[in-house]
Amino acid sequence: MSPRHILILGGTTEARELATALTTHPGVRVTTSLAGRVSRPGAVEGEVRIGGFGGAEGLADWLRAEQVDAVVDATHPFAESITANAARAATATGVPTVVLRRPGWRPGPADxxxxxxxxxxxxxxxxxxxxxxxxxxxxxxxxxxxxxxxxxxxxxxxxxxxxxxxxxxxxxxxxxxxxxxxxxxxxxxxxxxxxxxxxxxxxxxxxxxxxxxxxxxxxxxxRRPPPPAGTQAVPDVAGALERLGLSP
Incomplete structure (x- = not known):
């Protein structure tokens, strides 16, 4: 039986933490995709690919070719184009997608x-x-x-x-x-x-x-850009694992 293949669109601390958590689950293959905009990205567990996919169509082709079972969009909250492409590729392929976004900051009374x-x-x-x-x-x-x-x-x-x-x-x-x-x-x-x-x-x-x-x-x-229509974000790695049907 082929391992369950999960693609993480990474570049954040949460993406690295999720990759580490997923590699502890047997029967799960983890690939983290990094855009390559930072010259010294932090170490990431599992497989890593560098560079873009060629838009939503290119990502959809990659999901099919690599037999991806789920996508976790754990990119920066301001990575609008990547998030939009991921949503379109998910719609085109039927691959379920989880959006992982850490909560934004909130001002206090003295701010x-x-x-x-x-x-x-x-x-x-x-x-x-x-x-x-x-x-x-x-x-x-x-x-x-x-x-x-x-x-x-x-x-x-x-x-x-x-x-x-x-x-x-x-x-x-x-x-x-x-x-x-x-x-x-x-x-x-x-x-x-x-x-x-x-x-x-x-x-x-x-x-x-x-x-x-x-x-x-x-x-x-x-302020953060609004998420693509129809998407709901989880705030942390535990929430992403739960959406994927895996234990923390």
Whole structure:
């Protein structure tokens, strides 16, 4: 009897944790697909493939060729195109799909959050909030801020960001998790007066929000894109295993 083949669309901590959990189940073959946008991805248990599929049609072809029994979309909450392609491929092939999304962040009473729907909206809001910006939205999408020549940016990402970017930009290459103490020191050292982030959720990069709260800094938070119609997400690895009919 062939093993049950589960494809994880990965790139997140939860995807790695799920791959580890699945490899403990006998009769389960696990393949994690990584987009290849990060040069030093963390170690992943099971089989790993790097690179795209060629859109929804290419993914559907791969699911059929590899006899995939289930897909778990555990990509970043802002990986809109991958999530959309996974939903379309699942519809085309009839392969059941589970969406694994860690919960988003929620502001507390002392937070000074300004929620926006896009990076462009974040850029439009910045001049009214501060002059020295800590930008933690990743290495892609900096073009939205490139016209803000009067502001100074500290950009943090795992890999070097792609141009165009603001003319007054300092790049900090680092990978989380980060501590509140370190984030507070960083904000003070660079005299940051406004933070910009995406609502990626999770504990690995949430310390900056706590640091901003302690320093009473405004935070511009880009809201998550809505999931494809008809999809329901589970918040953690245990929920994904339950949907797959497996024990944690």
């Amino acid at each position: 000074r959050w300004h929620e926006v729907a896009s990076l462009d909206e974040a850029a439009a809001l910045l001049p009214s909030l501060g002059h020295r910006v800590f930008l933690t939205t990743g290495r892609l999408g900096l073009a939205a801020f490139a016209h803000l020549a009067d502001l100074r940016f500290l950009v943090r990402s795992v890999d070097p960001p792609e141009p165009p970017m603001p003319p007054h930009t300092e790049v900090l290459l680092a990978r989380g998790p980060f501590t509140v103490t370190d984030e507070t020191a960083l904000l003070r050292e660079h005299r940051i007066d406004v933070l910009v982030t995406k609502d990626s959720g999770g504990a690995a990069t949430s310390a900056k929000l706590t640091a901003a709260r302690h320093l009473t800094l405004p935070v511009v938070v880009v």
